[in-house]
Amino acid sequence: MNMTEMGEVVAYLLRYRTAERQPGNGRKRRAAREGQLAERDVCALIDDALESEREALRDFLAGQGLRLRVFESGDYPGIAPGSRLYALLPDPELEQPPLYTREPVFDALRLRQESRAELAQWYLQLWLLMQTLLYTRLNRALSDVSRYQEATFATSELVELMREQLETLRAQGESAPESSRTLLEERGEDIARRARAFIDLQVRAGQLETVRDVRDDGENDIWQQTLLGALEAEQVGVHHLSHLIDLLAGEQRTDAQAEDNRESPLTAEEMRQDESAIELETDDTQTDLLGMAEKGEGVEVPHTESQETAIKDRASEEERT
Incomplete structure (x- = not known):
């Protein structure tokens, strides 16, 4: 050669x-x-x-x-x-060069004059819901690469999950994360059009392939995860998202400690240190997901409600003390 x-x-x-x-x-x-x-x-x-x-x-x-x-x-x-x-x-051990950009994602999902932040939110929601269909509903771990042939879903299932997600968000009203409220401005067939564009992106990236093509109704196309997609998902879990498990475990430990220490509250200084640690871990999570967007794997995600609630509760307790 x-x-x-x-x-x-x-x-x-x-x-x-x-x-x-x-x-x-x-x-x-x-x-x-x-x-x-x-x-x-x-x-x-x-x-x-x-x-x-x-x-x-x-x-x-x-x-x-x-x-x-x-x-x-x-x-x-x-x-x-x-x-x-x-x-x-x-290669998770090597830095990706800047030629891997997010532009194909933005171009595919754009329907009008949405900002990049709005399009990133659409991609994030669709990507997470696809993982629900490929992993959560199968009770499948990211390490279960060999089960990739079981991981199938219909276009209509992704569209319906997205509609349910938006209804849940709409029901939260003013308590919904501000960064996600732009999703509620969708019109008519926006959800179906963006879902199909998202799936096409995954097919072009080798993450999905068609199982059955129902030509008279594109909403019922059946898609299967590819071996490449399963291998990359495992790699993302091990090298990019593993710290989220530690973060959740840390939250559980914090909750348990708070239960044990109700009669011995934290000092103001301890609460300030704890709050800073939570904010730092959240920023690291957002940075990792933004990096994955450059590879077509993910985009930025807002603070989770549990993290924001923990910070607010601790700040209120500090004021009372």
Whole structure:
């Protein structure tokens, strides 16, 4: 594999994210297109490369914050016997270059003249609801990568969940987070249009693939998580969201300590330190999610109600003391 061929392999992987010797699930091999190799040729070039050439390819991808992972037929369901799947994944140990931007997300979800912050809120809500459909309702952990073929949902299910989310938000009235109230300005078919645009983004990113196409009613298309999507979700959970578990555990410990110490309240100084710690952890969470937005994985999220309530309660108690 010479440098020209390596560039063609990288171009293909950047476009499709995966290449497979013998595609499973009835998918046909991707044919060559103008300026792009065929899937068969990409796999052959990687398979036949010398170890020194593979090392050069790894170094080239690492410079872009990426890693090429190889999976055999016995590693996960859906990989055909005798086949091999190459998946291009962000390397969690490397910094992503600025060429990975959020612009495709904003362009896809924009219906009128919404601000970037408003579009980020739409993406966040749809992304979280998709995780509900792929994980929560299946009682599935992010580490359950091998169950990716079970993770299916219909377009109409995502639309309905989004409607329910907005009704819940509307019922909160003035107590709803200010940053989320812009979602309530949706009109007519906004939800369905944004949901379809969001799903298209996930398909283009290799996170979802169609299972059944009901051509007379696009709202009932069935989508399945891809192996690439399951691998990335696991990686996001381990390397980007694991601190949220620690944050929740910390809140539980704080609640337990407050119950034990009702007769021995915190001093004003202790409360100020505790409040600062909560704010710091929340800021770190927002920064991580904003970083994921650049990879098409997530966007910024406001303070949770439990965190805001904890801060307000402690401030009130400090004033009384």
